[in-house]
Every structure is written in structure tokens, then in C-alpha cells.
Amino acid sequence: MNYRKSVLSAAIVTCLGFTAHAQAQDAPPAQEATELDTVIVTGIRGSMEKSLDTKREANSRVEVVTAEDVGKLPAHNVADTLQRLPGVNISSSSADEGGFDEADRVSLRGTSPSLTQTLINGHTVGSADWFVLSQGNNVGRSVSYTLLPSELVSSVEVHKSSQAKLPDGGTTGSVNIITRKPLQFPDKITLEGSIGVVNAEQADSTDPQLAGLFNYRNDDGTFGVMVQAFSQKRELRREAQEIPGGFFQIGATDAAATTNPALVGVWAPGLLGSTLFEQTRERKGGLIDVQFKPNDSLTLGLSSFRSDMDANNYNRNFMLWGGNFARAQAPDAGYVVKDGVLTQATYTGVAGRDYAVYDMIYREATAKSSYTTFDADWQINDNLTSRFQVGTTSGEGSTPRQFIAEVTVGSGGGASWTSHGNSAPLDWSVGGDISPAGVTSFGTWGNQQVTAKDDEDWFTADFTQYFNSGVLSSIDFGARYADHTREAQSPEGASPGNIWAALQNGATASYPSGFAGNIGGNFPRNLWYFTPAALKDAIINNSTWLSDNDGPTGRHNYGGEWKVEEKNFAAYVQANFTGESWSGNVGLRYVDIDQDINSYQAVSDPANADVSSLFGQWIRVFTNNQHSRVLPSANLKFNLSDDLVFRFAASQTQTLPDFSALGASSWGSDLNRTGGGGNPNLNPVVSTNFDANLEWYFVPRGLLSIGAYSMNLKDYVAFGTQRQMLFSELTNQLEEYLVSVPINSNGKVTGVELVYEQPIGENFGINANYTYADGSTAHTWANGSNDLLGTSKNTYNVGAYFENESFGARVSYTHRSSFLIGLSGANPYYQDDFGTLSAALSYKVNDHLSFTLDALNLNDPSITYYQSATIPTAFYSNGRQYYFNVRLKF
Template identity: 35%
Template sequence: MQPTSSPRLRPTALAAFTLLMGAAQAQTAAPADADNKLETVLVTGIRAAKDKSLAAKRYADGVTEVISAEDIGKMPDKNVADALQRVPGINTATGTGGNGGYDENDRVSMRGTSASLSLVTLNGHSVASADWDYGDMIAGGAGPNTSGSARSVSFLLLPSELVSQVVVHKSAQADDIEGGVAGSIDIITRRPLDFKKPFTAEVGVQGVYSDRAGKTDPQLSALLNWKNASNTFGVMGQFFDERRHVRRDGQTRSYGVATAAQANAAVPVGTTFVTNVATQLFEQERKRRGGVLGVQWKPSDALVLNGEAFHSQLDASYYRQIFNTDFANSLNSKVVPTGAVISNGVLTGATFANTTNNGNNLQATYNPGAAVKTNYYTGDFKLKVNDSLNVNGLAGTTKAEGKADFYEHYMSFRGVTQAYTLGDESGPTRISLPNGLMASNWNFIRSDHNHTLASSVDREDFAQLDGEWSFDGGVLNSLKFGWRGADHLRQAYRPLKTGWPMNAAGTGQVDGGLPQIAWDGKTLPSDFGASLGDGAGGLAGYVPSLSPSTIAQWSEANLSNDPVFNRPASGPFRVGEKSQALYLMAKLSGDAWRGNVGLRYVKTRTSVTTNTGLSCGAAGSRAADGTLITYGSALQASECAAFVPAGATLTTGSRFGNFFTMTTDSQGSELLPSASLVFDVSKQLTVRAAIAKTMSRPEYSALGTAIGNFQFNPASTPVSTASGGNPKLEPVVAKNFNLGVEWYFQPRSLLSAQVFVIDFDSLIGAGSSVQYLFNTAAKDPVTGVLKPAFMDTTVSQPISVTGKSKGVELGWEQPLWGGFGANANYTFADAKEANGNPIMGAAKHTYNLGAYYEDERFNARIAYAHRSEIRIGLYGAQQSYAAASGTVNASFGMKLTDGLSLNIEGLNLNSPTLRYFNKVPTSTALPEQTTALYNSGRQVYVGLRYKY
């Protein structure tokens, strides 16, 4: 509801208004003018959500977007990220770690930047985050363009039922927690004294059908809230238990150019061809359960105490089967294809009649222990010391843990005829095995069969104290000041990767003698691949499908699980960060304007622990005196002692090689000034401007990836090269500018435009530096004999670069006629690094379209969300992108009785296929090479909700 006079609010009135908006009633605030009367209209449902969201946005000092609980409840928003994707300037991703997308939004990014540059908090405090996927737990490759442990928050553990309001801050001010260069997202949960009635109970029961998996699973949520009659004490409990099956059909492919060694009469030198096609079936059962317990006590009008405990766990057991058809292997084996079709230098189709070579293999990954959980425990208070001074305090701890316990098994198929037809570049490649597969083709090979354990821990202890001193009269309304301290830890563990047992001599692994795994004759589903497009299902029905339990039993029975012999060197890391922050902010206002100006000081001490591999003392080699070196022997350690830096710890005895563990410490500080101004041109028109210096800390993988991949090339200067992380990376720092106008032309209506610039003084990019390191691949320049030594080394690693994201956001929402309404928004973001590459996660064009209907009994909504292509990293040496994508979601609700309602919700109704591709030089035959296609189908939820 719109005020009856110009909204010229002082900060004290704004604070009161914000508290009112946090309550569960839908009402609007009038200006802080004693002569004006408050005009109130009580509305419910979608209209109430619009009122609360737009009012909170309008009267905020900064540039914000707000989503209320009713907004979330009226869409199939199964987690908070689903709801956020409808906000201008927001992009969402459904997967991380280079493993492709799934069917549920997982990460959120803002204004043409990566997800790690947006801070996510709950009730204003940090929330720890971890991952269920092994590739996201450990340190990845060098730089930000690879998979690995990220700083961004996973939204999979945050069901939307928990949320009262989500506030997106696009401009920063001094009292905001540092960490969001592009902005921050604060998820606000319900509090016991916010409810209108002494007792509130709400129960929701749903069934979800996933059409790709072909299964229906239960979803349950419940809330109980009690408060006393005097509204001074309340207790709230809320829990959820949700299950869902996921099936994702996928196809990945890679390309090459025929060399002289590969070329033949049918495939000339320089022909681009498909080197490998991997047909992928991913099946998962997700069980998400947890809850929140809140206690609120108001012993006096001057003091409010809150306590809250939250826990959420996702069990995500999965089974992934990948059937690889290797056409490069056929050319390497001198197979001349028949039916070869070459168009514009590209081999678009051919049949390879293999005889003895291993051109096909099956990789099966079973992870029954995949899981992730997070929790937090907090306590806070709000104290009114006197009419001028208010003091708030907050302290708590949060911890998240991800686990992987998976088995991998590889089998090859010898002498299998294989063929491919490259169709539409944006579609799948048709694969066929003309002569089928027979038992005689099954070929047990010694490969990387293993059982791997991995985990990651993310933890933070935090405390903060804020005060605000208010003044009567004048331009200066109040001074706000405060302190925050945090101790953060991110650690990845990789204690075991089993393999072939150690031989009797202690110099290597056994050469053979292990039995072949049993195959029960099962194959991939008959409808596999059909969702990807014409031709993708060519392997369905006869490609082998191994039993996951059989894989686990075979691994346990035949592989060595010695924790010393099977300890990997790569992947583990530890990043510790201790930070302190102080701030001072002045709140100002005049006749038709308000704003603030402030300064935040942040100091961070960082400690990074990583492993570095050594080639000295290799088991099976001999020392200078001719003595044979064995795993874990004293001789192995003494051979490497001279190459271990001071302060580092040496580890020997692993089949993955010897390595040392070392910790690097650093510290730095930043001054972060900010200012914002809001001018009320009229009752309907508001203009905003904001400027701030913001910072985010680097990705954990960029800090914690060990330096490795040493190469020695006498033709290079220097001759030694390597790649890895950079434990001394500086923070990401940027100047953030905002200018916008908002026209509230009628109740629950808004037309807005926002211009933004994020100018990065430092951004994490790919680069190199010269360091004096021990090269394990170095050779004697005369004899060519391996001779590891310390030398100048060019290290490819993350470095600080510059860049800029600039763009515009347009928004519109309005009731139309009757119970109908509509909304639309569009964001343009031109986000580039200094080298011209798009910033990671940046989509140039994003838009959302929506419509709704609501009356006393029925409500319905439909929404379409679209984003253009985004850069996601490196695929080999080429830039990798996720193609443009759009989703259709809809919901329908019917009120059966005063407390009971029926809800039907549809997610991904257009069954989108996610496409990934490489951008290569325009002179190549395929400038946009498709590298992956994934489809997870649709999900439909049907259920009842009862509220008392």
C-alpha cells in the first residue's frame, strides 16, 4: 500500500518501519510526520508479498531487492536459489566442479561475476558450506578456471520453507560484512515473536514425480510456534524431510586434428574429427532433512534475546556410468574408416572396423557415501540503553562437512566396430556399434580401479558488536559503529585411494592375478539418451551396466587399502583465515533525501598448507651406492631429505610418490569506504546513488592447489615449468558504482532502472611467475638422464588481474485487472577481464517473465527465466562456456477450507537440455565445439498444506 504523502523518513522511522515489515502482517508505513495518519490495507497471499517486498525495497538506504515468504511459497522454489533467479541481476547455476548441471539450482552469482564474489549470510551472519561431489571438495587445478573447492555457498541445503525474507544488497555500506564484491544476499528466517497468533502450526505433505527417473518420492515439512499472551517469550520449531530421485542423461565429446601419424587414405592430415564420445548415465537419490529451533525472549521493552540452532543434511548417493567410444584410438591403431564423410575439413561421420585394439571402455563410479551437512548455533541481543543509544550483539559458530566414499571401475572392449555421425553442432553425436558387443569383447585391463575416501570441512567462529547513537534534529541522524571478528577454516582431506597391492619386494605394485568382475548381463535403460535429441540413444539397450554393489564388493576383496601406501599427495589442503573488522558510519537525512557515509577497516591473516610432490627416492630405483630403494624405507626418506624446505614435513611410502607438506603465512588489510544517497523526487519517484569499495577473498582452490606438473624443456627460458595455486594471492578488490530510479506508480507496482559498474582493481585470473623450485622432471643437459634439482621455474598459477563489469537492470511489476498481475525484468552485463575474456560466471543477457492470478480461493503463477551463455573455465587449453538456457516453472493452488490448501507445482517444465561448448579460434573448422549435453527432465510436486 502506498503512503498518502511523500515518504521523507528519518532513520529512526526507517528502523521502526523495517521492524514492522519483518512481522507476519501485511501493512504499510506512513512518513514520520506526526500530522499524517497511517493508512492501512490488509492484504494476503501474492498481493501481501508484493506489498512487503516493494515497501522494504523502497525505504532501504541502499540498492536492494527483496523476496518475501509468500513470494517463495507461491512458486515451486525448492531452495532459495530457485527464488533468487527471478531477481534482476541474478544468475543461478545447477552444478559446479566441471561435472555439468543437474535439475536444481545450486549457486548464485550477481551482475556478471562468479558465485564466489557474492556473499551469502543467514540473519546477517556467516553460514558454512560444503559439497557432496568429490571434485568440489579437494583442490583443483591452477587458477580459477578449473574445478575444485570454491568459496561460494551451496543452496542445496537451504529449503525455501525456512525463509521469511531474502534481501539482496547490490550496494555495500560500512556495516555490511565484507566478502561480497558484487553484492550480498541475506536470508532471514522466522522468529517466534513475529507470528500473529499465540499458537501456529503448519504442515505440508507432497509427492514429487521426476519424469526422467520415473519415480515419485515424499516431501514433508512442518512448523510449530508458540508464544505467551504478553508477547515476551516464544519458541519455534521447524523441520523438513524431502526425498527425490535424479536421473541425468548426458553425452560429452572431445575433438582433435589428424596428425601425420593418424592420417590415412580416408582421413587426410589436418582433418578435424571427434576423438572421443562419452555416453553418461547419472542416477542419484537425494535425501534432505533437517530443521531450525528458535527461542526469543523479551524481558523488557529495552531488551530482546534470540537463540537459534540450524541443521541440514543432504545424503546424495549416486551411481555414474560412462561408456567411452575412442575414435582417436582407432586412428592411432592405423584403422582406415569406411563411409567417411568430410565436410569443410571436418570428419562428420565414419565407421571404424576395429580388430584387436581397445577402442571402447566402461567407467563406473559408485558413491554410496556422498553426503553434505551444515549447521549453525547463534545467540544475539538487541538492547536499548537509552533514548539515544542502541547496542546489538551476535556470536555463533557454523560448520559444514562434505563426504565422498566412492568406487571406480574400468573395463575395456577389444575389437568392437564403432561409428559416429556428427549431427547439428548444438545437438548430440550419433554413436553406434554395428556388430554389437559380445562376451569375447570383454577385456579386463589393469587401470585405475580404486576406492577413494575424501572429505572437506568448512568452519567459522564469529562474533560482532554494533552500536548506534542517535541525534535529534540536524542533518546527522545517527552514528553507527562496530567490530567483528572471525576465525575461518577450510580443509580438504583425501586419506585413501586404493589400488593394486604392493609387490613382495616393496618396489612397486603387483603385475596381475586379479579376477575379472562379474557382469550380470544388464544394460543401459532402453530410453537412455532419447531426451538429448535425435541419435543420442543409439547405445541404449545393449551397452553393459555393472551392478554398483558388485563394484564395491570387488574393490574391497581385491585392492590394497593400506593407508600409507595409498595416500595421495594431490588434493588435500588447509586454508585458515583470521579476520578483524572495525567500522564507523554516519546516517544522514534532509527534507527529501536520506543516505549514509562510512568506512570499514578489515585485517586478515591467512595460513595455507599444501603438498608438493618429489621424484627423489622413488621406490624401485637405486641409491648412489647401488642399494635398492623400497616403499617407506629409511633410505627413501634420506634420499629426499636435502630437497625438503625448512619448516616442511616429508612423507614417504606412498605409491603416488614422496611429497612434503608446507605452510605459507601472509596477512593484509583493506580500507573500504562507502556512501549512498536516496532522493525522493515525489511520492512515487525515488532516485538512488551509491558508491563503495568492496572485497572478496580468493577461491580456496586458487590458494590451496599444490604446485606440480613439472616439465623440463631445454628450448624454454627458463627450462623448468610447473603449475599450481598461489597461497599469497591478494583479495579481490573493486569499486562498486550504482545509479538508479524507481517509479512506484500505483500500489504493488514498480518500474525501475539501475546502472552499475564494478571496476576491479584486482581479480583472480590466470598468469605466471618465476620461482626457484625443485623440478622433479629435470634432466642432465648432456646425458639426458633424470636429474631433479632446484632451478628457476615458470609457474602457471592464479594471479591478480584487472577487469570490469558494467551494465543496466530494468524491472517492471504491476497488478493488471481482476486478480491478474505480471512482472518482467532484464539485465545487461558487459563483464570482462583485462585480456578480453568474459569474467567467470558472467551472462551478458538475463531476463525473467512472469504472470499470476489470485482470488479468494485460487492462485496460479507461471515464470520463465533465461540467461545467455556464460564462461565457466578452461576445457584443456580452450575457453569453456555454458550455452544459453531457459526454464519454465509454474504453480497452482486451491483453498479447500480455511486452513487446508492444495498445491501443484512444476519445475523445469520445458525439460531443458544444458549444453556446454568450447570457443576456439575462428579459423578452425568448429569455432564452437559442443563438449557436453545434459538433461534431467521435469519435476512435478503435488501436495496439501494445513495451517492452524
């Protein structure tokens, strides 16, 4: 048991024995709250004013986005909305699925998304991902925003400084998504809905978008019920050049180096891909919320939310197979090596040698998220209020079937490539017959069911004692207990039969005309592929799907399974203070975590195995960790004048390591002999945080602010590499892989935030913000850098709006500089500078009818990944998206 009270906590308690009257979300006496609940904010100007008012009145460092109207955030996607706030970064993926057109993860102040906690109405939400690697091998603690439609949101709070009463788990801060409540609506009956379409320019598809709301509130305001529903579909098409696994180094013992010693240690592409990804996302669900006030001092609430997304997808990757020939054969004379990279090479064909490999992967995929909560707000007496909540939440991501064909082509035809650094795709080609008739071998792999489950049950009890005199305005205290389970399952797979005999004459189709024209480069584009139906039928009709009941002869992938169980008890006390021109709070939160981790380790001798199947033999590994800690926090706010506010905050915060970092069994990729795994002995990340900010509210809806922050991350999770023996499905035996393994290190981030918001006359306005983040870790990556995951040194947003009684328009541009994503194989890789332009138009015919048009990615940006200045990793193009909606209100 590890129990510590830090020097910082003692200093805060001793020196800061004062701070804050109620922050924005502190509950005042019930009679005041009832009056405030009737305020409804509409329009761009109204939402900006409400957001600034909430930010100004709060005692902690908080950013707020308020919906312009029911179901109308300033952007179609919740994460896209948040990225316009200072200190907020977004990314479009959680693992190795590559860059997409929609924001999916949110992070704060130059850190990874796992260090930012996302809550809904102050409680956790079970999350899930549709991508198979995010379901098993790379599972963080962040929440997928693709399951959270913007229509449900009333406002979003981004907490940058901690308070004792906030749930622990967000080292760098937390995002709290707030939904509407039935008794907040001013009218007895409210009916609203939107009927619209989304047009994906690159996918050349237009699909329906439907959402509706019904709310009933009785005349006495003692009972209300709200029902919201949504059904939204959209098509995606991503066109790319990918270099899966990155570049590799030619070894001294490789045949190419024995004839050309100058090639020893030179980097070459293992795979160069011409990649077409298509997906259909269908999201359906809704929210039901019921409130009942049996008397003036008690409000009961029941809320239930569910979001289900079908996300079937087809990825085709036709690849030059450098890993198959660049070690075995030296390039022709005239090759070029620059900065240790083989930037230009031509290989004369060798009979019987394959120069290309082609993967066609069709996956059925789903992602689900849900929660149910019951809460009671009880005003015990005039000065003591309480809130009790019991809830359950669940997330599930599943890939029940994978239909995969891998063929080799280009036999004896040779290959060539020319690299242009990380700023442009490689030019490459392969010779020989690359048509279906030129297939030299066929394989199917990974036809394995993968399911990820994320469940939590919790109970909270919160109290506030108000005082009528003195600087101590109130005391918050309470406790929370949560039982959380995250697991990856892979119990069933398929033993392939003679699939190729059925597939080789199956229906084919061609890559779209103009494929990858937006990213440039000269590489194969006029390519064929088996249709999803042909691929699926051939595999289903010629495979034996085996379940767990088949025992040692079955395809139960124990190596892809793990489970993390966490029991979390927390208790807190927070004192809130107010003076004539100052306010603030100081508090302590005690956290006790009991963690059980179950995983599997590969062994070569069946006699030593606990379990076995066609995938090999394993022993079970059980680890128990216990972590106890006191987390102090303090926030100070000084009203230097009527329009000038200064804030200071200090705290310690904690986040547990990613679930897969703790639990994942080691896994490997046979194409490049690299892989990853977990480390159950990781410590939590503990951050010591300081924050200062000066805010000048020089006019209504106007703000000029400057702030600085620092985060000292103890036991930050980085990744090292080691050699491990893992089971290979290709050879049916243990093989050596270079595996990335999470390790504890230390890290730090310091930065500056600047904000400017200015109304111009009654109808116009502009806004801009800039964030500088300098992050580093004590860990040295394989490329010699000390970069912190997720740190973009420079992030900025600029925007402008116009609004009158009928017409509204908004345009914004967001830019984020390069940042470290993670490891590609064993090599660190980065996302390059990225900027996106969006616009929104609205026209209000009357109080009942309006039209909106949201345009995303108007600049049609490419997303570029790279390993170094001379080694690219991927180039993605997703195209523009347009959302048109007719909004009805009754």
C-alpha cells in the same frame, strides 16, 4: 602488510558527507520494532506488495523476495526464486559435475558465484558439496543452495550496492536469507506442516516431502520457541552425451600426422560418452530458535540449524576413446576437416587396439551444513542500541567410498563420428564386442576417501546511535572477528586385489528405454552396466583399505590435500542522513586478513620428500598472506516525487580468491593428461562499483525502473596453463601434464537493468525484467577470447499471476544467454543459452487447509555445454519435476 586508502574513498568522504536514514534492515528504537514484528504477509499479492515496499524504503540498492506464507516462497527452491530478480543468475553446478535440474549456485550481474556472498540472518554459513571434485579440486566461496530448504525462509534480500555495516566478502553483492523468529508470530501457539510428494518424470519416481513448524509465544511476548523440521527425498536421472576433457589437437609427432600432415593441429574428440547419471538425494534437518526478553530493553536469542543430505550417485559413461586411437592412426579416406575440426571420420579397426573405454562410478556421498548463534539485542538508552552475536558454523562434504570400474572394449572393431557443431550431439559408433564378454582390460582407480571441511567461528558487536534533530539521523559502528578454515582431506584409499575375477560375472542391468531421446543424436544407447551392488561387493571384498597409520605404504593422497586458514578482523563506521526529500549513508569498513595456506608439491626424489605414500612423494609448502584495506561505500536516495525515486551508489568491495585456487595441490587426469592446481600467491579481488537507478512506483504493487551499473575488478582471478610433472597412478611415476593454474588479471562488467511490475485489476498481475551485462577480462584464454567467468550478456524473466480468496496461480519463464563456465581440461568451455518454464497452483480450502502444486522445467530443457561453435562439450537432459503438497495450519 598492504594498507591502502583509495582515491575513491577520499572522494566519497569529501564529497558525500551525507546520506541515508535507516535502510530497511536498520533497527529503529525497540518500541517501534516490536509493533512491526507482528505483521504477517500472506498470498501472492501481499508478498509482492511487501517486497516492493521494502525495496522502496531502503536507502541502498536491494531486491527483496517475501514468502507468501510460512514455508511458501514463490518457487520450491530458494535459488530458483532468486533467479527471477533482475541482475541475478543461477547455475546448477559448482564444478565439473555437469548440468542438473535444480538451481544450486547464485551469482549477481554477470559474474561467477564465488563473487557473491550468501548469508543467513546476516552471518556466514558453512557450505559443503556432495560432488567429489567440489570437495577437493574445485572449491569456491559460494554456498550450495541444495542444503537450504525454502520452508525455512521468511524473506531474502539481495544487496546490489554495498554498505560499510554489511559483512565484507561479496565483491558483486550479497544474498541474505532471513528466517522467522519466535516472537514474530501473532498467536500463542502456531502449528503448521506440509505433507507432499515430488514426482521426477525422467527418473520415473515419486518420493515423500515432509516439513513442519511449531511455535510457542507466551502471552506477554517475552519468551518464544520455534522448532522447524524437514525430511525430503527425491530421485534424479540425467541422460547425456558428454565429451570429458573436450577436444584435443593432433600433434606433428603423432603417428596419424606423419602419414597425413594435413591433420597437424586439427581438433579431435578425446572421449565421446553415452552417459547415464542417477542419484538419490535425502535431505533432513531443522531449525530451533529461542528468544527471551528479560526486560523491555534486552532480547536474547539462541538459534541452531542443521541440514544433512545423503547424495549417493552412480555415473556410467560408455566412451569412444579417440585419445587412444586418433593420434596413433589416420582416419580412412574421405574424412572431413572444417574450421580446424575433424568433423567426420571413420577408422578401420586395428587388431589389438581398443576403441572404447567404459567408466562405471558409484559413489557414496554426503553434504552437511550447520550453524549455532547466540545474540543479544540491547537498547542501552533511548538513542543507543546494540547487538552482540557469537556463532559457529560448519560445512562438510564427504565421499567416504568410491566404487569404480574402468574397462576397455571394442578391441579391433574400429570407430566413427560425425560432428554437427555445438548445436547437436555427435553421431558416433564403435565396432567390435562391447558386451561384458568383450572386455579386454580392467582397472579400478580413485577408490579414495575425500572429505572437505568448512568451519568458521565469529563474534560481532554492532551499535547504532540515533539523533533527534538535524540531517544526521544515526551512526552505525561496530566490529567483527572471524576465524575460518577450509580444508580438503584424502587420508585413506584402497589397494585393489583381483576385483575383475569377482566382478566379471556379476549382475548387470541395461540403460533405460528411450535413453537420451530428448537430446537427439545417433550414438550407443542399448548399453549394459554392472549393478551398484555388484560393483560395490566386488571392490569391498577384494580390496585392502589402508589408513594414514600405514605410513609410506598406505594410500594417503597427500597431493589431494590442502588447508586454508583465514583470520578476519573488520571494523566499520557508517553515517546515515535524511533530508526533506533525500536520504542516504556513507561509511568506511576496515578489513585485516591473515591467511595461512598449506599444500603439497610433488617431487621425484624420495630423499627430498617430507611425506610419501603409494601415490608418490611430496614436500610441504607453507604460504602466509596479509591483506589490509579500507573499503568505502556511499548510497544516495532522492524522492523526486511521491512515486519517483532516484538512487546512486559507489563503493569498493573485496572477495578473497577461491579456496582451491589458493590451496589446491596440482592434480591430473590420466585419460587426457590434463589437470589443475592452486596458486597461494593470489591477491584478493577488489572491485570499484558504481550504480544508478530510477524507480517509478506508478500504482500499488506496480513498478517501472531502469538502472545502470559498472564494476571494475582489480586482480580478478583467471586461469592460465603450464606444463607440470605430476604423479601418475597408471605408471607409478611422474608424468607431464598440461595444468590450469589460477592467476591474477583484471576484469570489468557494465550493464543495464529494466524492471516492470503491473497489477491488472484486483486479481491479476504481470512482471518482467531484463539484465544486460557486458563483461571482459584482461586475460586471454586459450581460445583467444577475453570472456569473464559467468557473464551472460542477456538475462530476462517474464511472469503472470492470478489470485483470489481461494485460488492462486503463477507462471514464469526465465532465460539466460550463454556464459563461460571454466576450463574443460585446458580448454575454456561454455553453457549455451538456457530457458526454463515453471508454474505454481494453490487452492485454499479454509484457514487451516490448502493445496499447492509446483511444476519445474515444464519445457523439459536440454542443457548444452560447448568449447566453440564447432566443438560441443556436453548435452544434458533432466526432465520435469512436480511438487504436490497438502499444507495444514492450526
